[in-house]
Structures are given as C-alpha cells and as structure tokens.
Amino acid sequence: MINIRKLEAELWESADLLRAGSKLTSNQYCMPVLGLIFLRYAFSRYKKVEEEILKNRPSRGGRVIPVEASDFAAKSALFLPKEAQYDYLLNLPEDIKAAGLKNKDGHEMTSLGEVVNNAMQLIEDQSEQLTGVLPNSYTDFTDEILSELLRIFNNSAIDEVGGDIVGRIYEYFLNKFAKNIASDDGVFFTPKSLVKMIVNIIEPKSGVLLDPACGSGGMFIQSGDFVNQSGMNANSAMTFYGQEKVEYNAQLCLMNMAVHGLTGVIKSGDEANTFYHDAHNLDGYCDYVMANPPFNVDKVKSESTQAAGRLPFGMPGVNAKKEVGNGNYLWISYFYSYLNEHGRAGFVMASSATDSQGKDKDIRESLVKTGHVDAMISVGNNFFYTKSLPCSLWFFDKGKSEEIKDKVLFIDARNYYTVVDRTLNEWSEWQMKNLNAIVWLYRGETEKYTALLNEYHSVLGHDTSFEEAHTQLKSELKELQKRAKAELEAAGRGDKKRIQAEYDEIIAAKTDELTTAKEAVWLYEKFDDGEYKDVLGLCKVASLADIEEKGWSLTPGAYVGVAPVEDDGVNFEERMTEIHRELLSLQAESNDLMDAISQNMKEMGL
Template sequence: MGNQLANIKRLEADLWETADNLRANSKLTSTEYCMPVLGIIFLRHAANRFDTATEEIKASGLKRSPVKADYVKRRALFLPEESRYEYLLDLPSDTDLGEAVNTAMDKIEESFEPLAGVLPREYGIFEREVLEDLLRAFDSEAMKSATGDVFGRIYEYFLMKFAMQGAQDNGEFFTPPSLVQTIVNIIEPTRGVVLDPAVGSAGMFVQSSHFVEAMGQDAAHNLTFYGQEKTATTIRLAKMNLAVHGLEGDIVEANSFYEDEHGLLGKADYVMANPPFNVDMVDAEKVKGDVRLPFGLPSVNKKKKVSNGNYLWIQYFYSYLSDKGRSGFVMASSASDAGGDDKLIRQQLVETGHVDVMVTIGTNFFYTRPLPCMLWFFDKGKPKERIDKVLMIDARTIYRKVTRVINDFSPEQLQNIASIVWLHRGETERYLSLVRGYLLQASKAACELAPLLDDYSETMGEFCGHLETWNCSLSADPGEEIDNINSEAFSTAFTDLVESWSKFKDAHSQTKQEIAELVNWIGSAGLETNRQLIRAHERTEAVMAEVKSIRKIVNQTNKLASTCYDIATKKLDANKAEGWNTAQTRELHKTLIRTPKDGEAANLRVMLLDAFRLPGYFQRQVNWLQCKFPDATYVDVEGICKSVQRGEVADNEYSLSPGRYVGVAAIEDDAGFDFDERMAEIRGELAELNTQAIELSQEIDFSLLEVTK
C-alpha cells in the first residue's frame, strides 16, 4: 500500500510537471490552461472506464452489440467514436486537433445529460503541438491502467496546483484538503443529505465520499449531495470533479445570500462549506425577512447593506440542519469575537447548546492568502451531558510545511486533532485504536529498516574494501608535495572512516536484535488497554533511541566515505590509477552516497534515510498523544484544548476564539525534533525556489523573444 501510494504521488507530480512545462512554453496563462487540462483528465478517465466496461461486456458473453445501457450499468459513459482517446491521438497531423477535442466533449454531453454545458470547449486556443503533447502526457501505460480512485487523486492534485497558481477567481474555488478533511473528521458524514451552499469545486463532497469509502461502504448509495455556487465556471469544475470520482450531485447556479434553490431548511443531515469571508455588499432589504436567519439580521450600514456577511452564512448553515444534523465550515477568524449585532447572534447560537467544537487554524493554509481562519462546528444532536460544553481547540502550533509559504496537516496530525474530539465525546476505543495503529506502524517500519541495514552493511563493507586497497597502494612521493598532502588527507579520512565503520558494525548487530525483539513483543503482546499501550510505547521508545543512534553513525560513515572518494577521484586522479576499480567504486558511490538526480530511482541512501525516519515518526505520534492524554480520557491541555462551559463563554462576551480559553502551550524540549526531516524540508524549499527561478527565466526569455520578433 505504501509503495502504491508513493507511485501515485510520483505520477501526480510527473504529470503536473509535464503539463506545467507545456503551459510555460505556450502563450497561455494558468487561468486559460486550467479548464482544458482538467477536461483532458476527465476524458482520459472516461476512456479508461469505457475500455474496462467494454472488456467486461465481452467477457460476459453478450450475444448482441452492446448499447448505452450496458455501459451505464457498469458506471461508465458510452463514448462515441469521436470521443475516444485513441481516436484523437490517431488523427492525421493536418487535422484541427482543438476542434476535434471540442467535438469529443460535445458528443459526451449529448450522451450524458448531467454533464450538459459542463465540459471545456476552449481547445481552439492551443497550438496543435502543445495540445497533442498534452494528450500524449495522459496516454502513458500508467494512465491507461489507472483506476477511478487514481484519477480522483490526480484531478484533486491538479485542482490544488492550479489553486496555488491563483487560476480561476484567485484560487478561491478550492478549499485546502487539510481543512476539508478536518471538517469531515469532526462531523463524520456517514449517511444522508449533504449540503454545501458555497460548493466551489465540490471538495467537501469528494472528501465526504472518501470518509464513507474508508468504512468499506458506498458513498454514492449513502450520501446525497446538494450544492449552490454563484460562478458558472466553478460549477463546471465541481461537476467534473464529481464525475471523475464516480459521484453525482445536484449543483445549481445561485447566489446563496438571496436564493435557496434546494429548499432544505431544517432537512440537511450535514452542512459543509468554505464561504467567501467578510462580504460587505449584501442587500439588507432582500434578506431581512429570510427564514434562514433565526437569530436576526447582522449590522446594517447607512447604505442598507449588511456590514459583514459572515453571520448571514453562519445562520444559514445552522438553519439548514435537521434536528440531529451536524455542520462544519470555514470562517474568518474575526467572526468568533465580532461585536455589535454579530455578538447578539453569537450569544443566541451559544445558548442553543448546539455549538460543538471550535478550531483555530494557523497562517498559510490557504494557497492565495496567508491569513489564519477558524473552523466552526454545530451539532443539533449533542447528548445532554455535552449540551452545556464547547470544545475549544487551538491548532495554530500544529502544522506541516509544504512549501516556503504553504502549510498543511499531515495525515497523522489530522488524526491527532480528531482524537481530541473523540475523547471529548467519550469515544475512548477510537483513541486507543489510533495509538495502537501508530505502534504497529512504528514496529512495521522498524522491521522494514532491518534488511536495509543489512544491505547497507554489505555494500558499505565492499566500498570500504576498495578504499582500503587504494589506501595500501598509496606511497609518499617527496617530489610531489601536493600529492603527499592529498595522500595524507586521504589516509586520515580513511582512518576515521574505518573507526566509524567499526562503530556501525557493533551498533548494527545490537539494533537488529532489539528491532527483532520489539517486533516479536508487539506481535504477541495484548495491546488492548491503555496501560498495555503505555508499556508498548516505552519499549518502542527505547528501540527508537537505538535507531536514532545508528542513523547518526550511518550519516557520519557516509560523510567520511564521500570525503575519501572525493579526495581519491578529484585530488589523486584515482580513476586513472591501476589500483583503483573505477566502475565498481563509482557504482557503489552512486548507491551509497550520491543524491539521485531528478527522474532517477531512489538509491540505497535515500531508501535508508526514509526507513530511518518512519519508525521514530510514528513513535512520536504516540508520545504526543500519551503525554497529553495519559489516562486515555479527555483532559484540558494547556495551549491545545479546553472543554468550556457555556457560563464561561458568557463571561467572556460570548467569544468563540479558542485562544481566549486554552492558554499558551508550554515550550516543549527538542527531543522530538527531527533534524534530518527539517533539513529535507529546507532542501525541498531550496529546490522549489530553484524551480521558480528557472521558470521565471524561461518566461523572461520567451517575452524577450516575442518583443524582438
């Protein structure tokens, strides 16, 4: 599963790099390029589904010619010949390819009414060569064999990358996955009606479907999706997104401030949204009698405009809920403390007892603006024992750096935040299951590390053998002072290498034994109770200390081996000497020490670095949870979370800002800081800056070329 996920991520990145390079070498902006590229992804996905269904129909022994219904039954679109991928690629070179792709989209819409007016028609803006290259980029063997879930991931990945570039309304159509996943994890949409009145590209619906599918159930059967969106282009993105994921939804064009096209007042089981913040031009006369405003109208200015639309959205989301419904949405940070009429509305909300959870999110989670935000959660079905409580979570110190200017939550951070909510709801077994899972993952990762250490031991031993042979062949030459200096430098470095290598061999034996004992113990121990899990963590932590120690030895050994190799080949011309085996030492150096170039497979060095990181990474997740919740029951944690009574909220002017209640987190020591991981992040940031510099240089060259024509 891990390798499969890594392959998908590599495929996503490779496809994006190819597509973005094609754009950079064309005259198109990201906004112009966005819809057509997403349309090609859709077309490739439709072709795969069609081809798979065709094979299934043949295998079924059908005697007649297949018809459209045979494909629909297999959740595939019937593609006319003009809409088939291979047909487009086989067209003669003098064909107007842009018009042919437009026709392909027309034919699909004619045969599938829900997509009418949705698919892109902008392919005439492409130069033929660029469009053909784009089609071929999605015609690799990996893409031909890709399944629906892979296409869903690729579509989401491209949406995210286009949002980062500010394509389509400055990227506001796309809610960062970390925020959507946090909402889904807390409201847990399992069955019923899901409404998003600011649907964007339908990310809330897609993540809800992932949540249901993770339970082994059919999202298309369990959930019914309704959405409203004011921008026609964004609706097209949303409908394609649903289609690529094998989902359907009723998404209509409407301004949700004034229109309620679905009539779901009091009927939605789940309401999810990321609405536009701080809108200040809503006509108060049009909304003042709206039944979706049970707590009244927010402040109105002299121009009879609602001063800030945030509390319109908040009330809409609340009023759509059924009597057991849950809502989760993104909101401007300022809304949780807003004064005036907004405060009076917030007071009434708090007094219902339906405000369930508030989560503060730090800066840089959005792709086009660095501001922090809040996640609000309502639950009209809260049990009596929690009706008087609001769980405040301050997640500003929890994040992972994606790029220099973008943060997100790792999958484990998402689960850790969710586990706080589980404990607050009394769902102890889910918390214990999460801890158990981390311990098993740490044990599994340690088990996978052991054979890589064996490979390293064998390969480095061979490399050191070559260096030792070379070291013995060196002799001082009084007439060559520089050679003498370099020979001595090599001998000194080699002596240090031998010492470090000896340390590795001792540590290797000890670490292998401790890993084997841990794996056996974890496999046989009953990891059911919190006490057992604490004991398992103590044992795991001790082994992780050994792993960390041997990692330092490996890093030092590699550094010394690299120094020896560089002196020998660059200063002493070893590649020209008889006693030096150039081919073997170069190959060993490539395997052990050199960082692979772009496109090259991971070598032993890279695999070992990844393998070293994972066991300790999962162990640190356990440590984070058990240090904060040692008895596997909810407790307030300074700087992270607090269960607040409604009376305390009233005493604080009905503020719903977690930072006002949870306090400041204690400064933690650096025991959990992973230097290598941070260095990898820095290398990634540097690589990103270098890539941006190259792209900018290409754009400048292209612009200058255009000017000088």
C-alpha cells in the same frame, strides 16, 4: 506535494503554449486545459477501478467477460469508452485526416481537436450531470498544440496524488492566468487537510448534504470517500446539493464529482448566490452542511438578504447604505438554519469571527445558548495555497448527547502541523487522526480512540511502549545515516549514485516510521488509555457559563491557555559565545577569499 508542484509548473508551460499558439483569452483557454486534466485524471481512476473489477472476473468460453459501464457505476467510478481514454488520444497517428476516424454520429473527423471534442461528448453520454458541462472548443487549437498538451499531462504525478487534484490545479490556473475569473475577494480553494478534518468530525453516513459555497466540490469528494470507506455506497446513501455563484467553479465541481463517480444537483450563477437564494429549498432539511465560504464579504444588500430568510438569530450589522458590511455571520446563520433536528455542520471561517463585536456578538450569544455549538478549532497560518491567513473550523451538532449538550470543545491547533515548504503547512494523516481523537474522547467515543492506539501499535510493529519505540527508531535512524555516510565515502565513483539512492529510500522509510512514533507519543502522553482531559495550550471543554464569562467569545486561545515552554537544555550565554566565535571565523575566511580573488584578478591583468 512535490509531485503536484511539479505538475503545476508543467501546467504553466502548457498555458504558455496555448497563449503563444492561439488568440484566446484566459477565460477561453482555462476550461479546455482543465478538460484535458479531467480526461487524464478520469483515465487514471478508470485503470485502477478496471483492475479491481478484473481481479475476480468470471470467464465465458475461456474469455474474461468484458467490463461494462454498469461495473463502474457499482464502484462509484466513471466509465470511459475506448475513444475517450487518454492513452487512445495520446497514441493517435499524426495525420488525423488520413486515419479515417469517425465521431459518435458517424461523421469523419479531420483534426485532433474534433477527436478530443468527440471524447468529451462520449463522456457526457455516460453521465447525465455532465451534459453541456465539458469543454467542446478544442478545434480552436492547432493539432500541434493539442498533441503537445496531451504529452505534458501524461504525467505520473496525477496517478500518485489523490483527492481533489482537479480543484487544486484549477486554483493554480485562476491565480496564475485568470485572476479576473477569481476577482471575488475571499474566494479560494480549500486545502485537502481542512476539508478532510471537517468530514472526519462531521462523520457523514446517510442523508442530505449541502455545500452552499461548493467551489470545485472538495467537500463532496471527501464525504463520498468517507462513506465509501465505511462500507456503504455514497451515491445510494447520500444526496449531494451545491450552490456556486461562479459558473467556472460549478463546471469544475461537476467534472470533479463525475470523475469520482458521484452524482449531485449543483446550481450556479445568480440564482445560486447564497446571500439571496436558498436555491434547493433546503432550509431546515439538511443532515449535513459543510462549506468554505468566502470570508469577510461586504456590500451585501440587506433587504434582499432579509427577504431570503434563514436568519434564525436576526440580521448582522447594516450600514447607512442598507448593506451588510461583513457577510461572515450571514454564512454562520445559514449553516445553522439549514440543519434538521439532528443535523451537523462544519465549516471554515475567518479567525476574526470568533470574537467579532456588535450585532455579530449578539448572534453568537444566541447561537451558543442553543447548546448546539459542538467544537471550535483554531488553525495556524499558511494552510491555504495562495493566502497566509489563519482561520477557524466551526462545528454545530443539533443531535449532541445530553452529557455534552451545554458544553463546547475548544482546540488550539495553531502550533500543530507539518511544514510542506516555506509557504505551506498541512496536517499529516496521523495529525488529523490525533485531533479527531480529542473530539472522540470529548463525545465519549472511547472505542474509536482505542482503535487508533491499536492502529499505531500495528503500524509501528513494536511490542514496547510508544516512548520506547520512538527512542529505538531515533537510534536506528542515526545508525543508518552513519552507515550511509561511511559506505558513500568508501564507494567508487560509479557506485555512489546507486548507494545514495538506496540509502535515501531506506532513510525516508525510517523517518516516516519515526514521525508516526512521535505522533503516537504526542497523543498517548496526553490521554493515556482513553479519558478526555483538558490539556493546557491545546484543548478545553468549556461550559456555557465559562463562555458567558468570556463575553461569548468562541476563540479557542481564550480557553485553552498557553502551554509551558519546554526547556531545551541549552545555556543561552554559552551558545551566543559559540555563535559569535563561528561568525568571526566565517568573516576571516571571507576576507581571505576576497584577498585571493583580488590577487588572481591582478595576475590576470584585470
């Protein structure tokens, strides 16, 4: 996360450069800069895949057979011709005119802008879905500015941060420079850990996947990774469809998919406004639906919405102006309606939707009675990069097993997360696996739970119990910190920096190990060797009768209850006395310091 934040700061610098060196509006310069980030990220992935291809590459006549576009297609990656590779652009001579470079049509190029435009066209030739999508206005910038931008984006953070990095950076741009592009209320980028959680619980394998509010395509990217990791080829197994009202987002989605070697059909603009159009005619045909739709959208025209269908439980509330005042239950209805007879849906939704009243409640009652609501997860504050609102994850499954047909799993994960910084929380990889494990046990998939316990044992490498491993690692970390302190105090000035760096690395690795052990303990103490049970304050499997009793609420907190607060063993009165003593001591020190400063000022004649 630190790397990506650093990268965002450098992007701020790049945008300032653009602003100072050109007369373009934020709309005009946003996409060209994103195009350069796309090029850099595409090159990073290209080098990784090329390395894999060359590992066991046969040779002919003593020479390794050169890589080709088809090799990359087989690995779900984008092939980059030499003139479209980032290091080629980065290392061009300063005087482009004198270099005698020719574009793909054989015409001589006289500026760096033309060379970058040519790189974009060469990439479009490699991917049908990118035709007309990549920016081609680089001649609007001076060679100096473009050269500086290429240098700024030549940043190792792009190699280190995986996932939907283009979308994350795009969101940063929208919020810093182009708020007018993201003027629709409720439109914001979906954090990777929420997307990954949805994908992990939905478990896409093969078939049709629709995201009717696809933004920059994060759901497609994570689904592609999930399918590829299971040993299949995502492009062969899945068909990706997207709708995205904002043209910029749709362009970004296509760029994002292309760099991950995925193909999809993405519709954008007015025809892709999901409230009024089923742009791909997929009602009732989808194996999977995933989305992070804009929350709480108002002023939706009710007559147009009704005519567009996909409302199996009827319309939400309509006001005197013939408008739907809150679009949340339109989205919820669509996600259900798009599913085929065994389809699964997972989506992000405003927390308020789990127990909103009026027509919403009627729709929710009908929905619960289908038996297809699978799981509900409450998510805490600060998971979104730009908004601090809490949310819920909803899951539908029309192919639920008979054992859980009339049951719903509720998980309250509002107090379970990792703090990234003051304004941002996320789920770590182990936390995602732990939450996923609760769903496996509820579904009766104990073999997946056992495999996770084995993974913990394998990573921790301890023959002891998780609790003992945790205690041992805690002790080892304490010892390491003690040793580091002693060695630093004894070291000469020239060695301090080296010793500090060495210990920082060892301590960080041990801390990671300790965190893993802590998560293993968290899971094992709740579910032992693999039998689901309700855990107060965390999870509860409720029957339809339970839900009816709660007025058809789908708020996890209403079912799981409140976990007992652990006694930390601290005597409150004693600790308050200590704090008071510390405060008085600090005040005395502060007064002495102020007196010394005043005395010094007098002596200096001030």
